[in-house]
Each structure stands twice: as C-alpha cells, then as structure tokens.
Amino acid sequence: MKAVVKTTRGHGVEVIEVEAPKLKDDEVLVQVEAASICGSDLHMYEGMHAYEWVATPVILGHEFAGKVVKVNNPAHAHLINSRVMINPYVPCGECKNCQRGRTNLCDHGQGAMDKVPAKSLQYGFRQNGGMAEYAAIHYQNVLPIPDSMPIEVAGMLEALGIGVRALERSEIQPGDTAVVIGPGPIGLSLIASLSNYRLKKLIVTGLSADEERLQLAKELGATDIVYADQIPDVEAVSKLTNGEGADHVFETSGFHQSLVSGVRMCTKGGELLLVGISAKETVLPSHEIVRGEITVKGVYGVTEQTLRQTISMAASGKFPYQKLISHVLPLEKAVEGFEAGVQKQGVKVILKPLC
Ligand SMILES: [Zn+2]
Numbered sequence: 001m002k003a004v005v006k007t008t009r010g011h012g013v014e015v016i017e018v019e020a021p022k023l024k025d026d027e028v029l030v031q032v033e034a035a036s037i038c039g040s041d042l043h044m045y046e047g048m049h050a051y052e053w054v055a056t057p058v059i060l061g062h063e064f065a066g067k068v069v070k071v072n073n074p075a076h077a078h079l080i081n082s083r084v085m086i087n088p089y090v091p092c093g094e095c096k097n098c099q100r101g102r103t104n105l106c107d108h109g110q111g112a113m114d115k116v117p118a119k120s121l122q123y124g125f126r127q128n129g130g131m132a133e134y135a136a137i138h139y140q141n142v143l144p145i146p147d148s149m150p151i152e153v154a155g156m157l158e159a160l161g162i163g164v165r166a167l168e169r170s171e172i173q174p175g176d177t178a179v180v181i182g183p184g185p186i187g188l189s190l191i192a193s194l195s196n197y198r199l200k201k202l203i204v205t206g207l208s209a210d211e212e213r214l215q216l217a218k219e220l221g222a223t224d225i226v227y228a229d230q231i232p233d234v235e236a237v238s239k240l241t242n243g244e245g246a247d248h249v250f251e252t253s254g255f256h257q258s259l260v261s262g263v264r265m266c267t268k269g270g271e272l273l274l275v276g277i278s279a280k281e282t283v284l285p286s287h288e289i290v291r292g293e294i295t296v297k298g299v300y301g302v303t304e305q306t307l308r309q310t311i312s313m314a315a316s317g318k319f320p321y322q323k324l325i326s327h328v329l330p331l332e333k334a335v336e337g338f339e340a341g342v343q344k345q346g347v348k349v350i351l352k353p354l355c
C-alpha cells in the first residue's frame, strides 16, 4: 500500500509502497479516506528537532478518518463497515491522569515530570499513523462518526479537538469577551468553535502578512481584527473592550512576546490559555498575574471525551469547520501539501488515499 513515511530524521517525507499492516490481537483495519496535515507533521517534515521521542521510520498522520474493513477478534465484528475517526492516544487506563480522565497526559506510569508529549500519544508518532491506504488501530481508538459528516471534516476532527480541549479547560460563558492570538489552523479552528458561544466580542490578533487568514477569521465569526504589527496589541484590545480587557485569551501562536501580551490583555480575574508551543522560555509579568488573579493554563492534546464532544459539535452543523479546508489532495501529492503548509498557504490540507 501507499504511505507517507518519515524515513529519516532529516528534511522531508517520502510517499512509498510499504507492506499493508497485519492486525494484532485487538486491532481493526481502517481503510483511510481522509487524513489531515498537522503543525506537528510540518515540524517533523522540516526535521526532527524536538521530536527525539518520535520513532523513525514511521507512517505519519494522527488526524484521520475512514471505514473499518476488517477485525481480528470476532467480538469486534460489529465494527465492520463503520465510519470512524481515530483517537491517536493509547492510554494505560491505570495511572492517576487516566483515572481523572486526562488520558492526553498519560505517560504509562513513567516520566510524569518530563513535559514531553505524553507516552499515550501513539498513532502517527510512536506507531504508524493514517497517511496511508490502511491503518491498524486498537478497537478502542476508533470512534464512530455520523454518515452525514463530510469525510474531509472527519479527517480533521482531531485537530479541531485541540480548540475544543481549550474550551473545556476554559471558564467561557455566553456574553464574555475572548481574544484568540494567532490565526493559524488551531487559532482559526478555535474561532470556528467559539463562533457559536454568543460572545460579546471575539477578537483575533495577527500580522499584516496573515491578511488572508485574518479575513477568514472574520468569516468564521471573529468580530474584530487586530494587526499586531501596526498597533500595540494590548492597547488595541483595551480600546475594543472599553478598557475592560478580555475574560479569556487563547494564545495559539507560541510567539514569546504574545504570551506577555496575553497576560496584559486579560481583564482582572481573566484567564490566559496557552495552546501554542513557544520555542523558548518566556518571562511572564508575574506581579500582574498575582494582582490581577489571572489564571494561566496549558492546553495539550485531546481526550476521548474531547473527541466525542468535537464529533457532536461537527455533526450539529452549527460550526463553520468546512471553511478551514483549503486543500484536498491525493496521497501521492502529500509533499505538495506539506510544502503548502510550511509556506502557510491556506489552512488545513486534507490527503485522500482513495482519490
Ligand atoms: Zn495534530
């Protein structure tokens, strides 16, 4: 079968013929119909810096959906022909984080103080993923999706889940004001998810060079755009909120100065959710965090609960997720898709092995 493989630790990926997967005990065979390219896939495409924990060679793809076509254990026969999306996390089910439902943080009982991606993050990283014609997946990791959902949307549910996880971690309520820093794929998907929360204001900040993505943010439901290279972003948020500041700031850019701005954009008692990953350590104005009782929270990955919530949000038709799809390419053209992603063209690139 054809697959997108990270064969070496250097630049690039290869679309090559590999052996079709053989099913182990509790695995089912998923015929992949759509897989999307994530920011982490782009990082791995450019080289494996900070991805020492990823095994190579590995078939990439942790955001994907398709149809179950074969099972190994007759007890899972009912899954055959179901349309499913894949949860890339394989938790141990026993550790403290698993017992509290935080399967996105499960380290299989080891390494809880190492803040690297949880050991439960498997498909597309530590085990073969879904940028291929077929994938062998544990039966507990396939989640049913409704027939009515476009397969391209199903293929990016895991990515949409990151924004949904941010909402789960937040105290957001109708009538609040929110800022999303950074109009990248995660920032835009968050805006799409926030568009239905009846917020007083939903402000997006970015650079003039992000013009297309900022205009898309407006289409998705942002009420105001702040061009952070034209006007100090904190000042702009202050003006737009009559000096009140924002109840919730979602930082998705990972740019260190934006983290500082994020604290300052908050109203007293507000919260800053860090979704983007910063390349370097950042000093935050701690006196302001203390005096303003600002809550700073990290947001990472998704749980099964997050994914089920994301499936139901996408199935409701109330969120403009489809507008995030900018490219639909056959698997053979994966490199074209990765290049588009690296050059920040469009938003979500969907690969379709069957087209
Ligand atoms: Zn992802």
Ligand SMILES: [Zn+2]
Residues within 6 Å of the ligand: 091, 092, 093, 094, 095, 096, 097, 098, 099, 106, 107, 108, 109
């Ligand atoms: Zn666990």
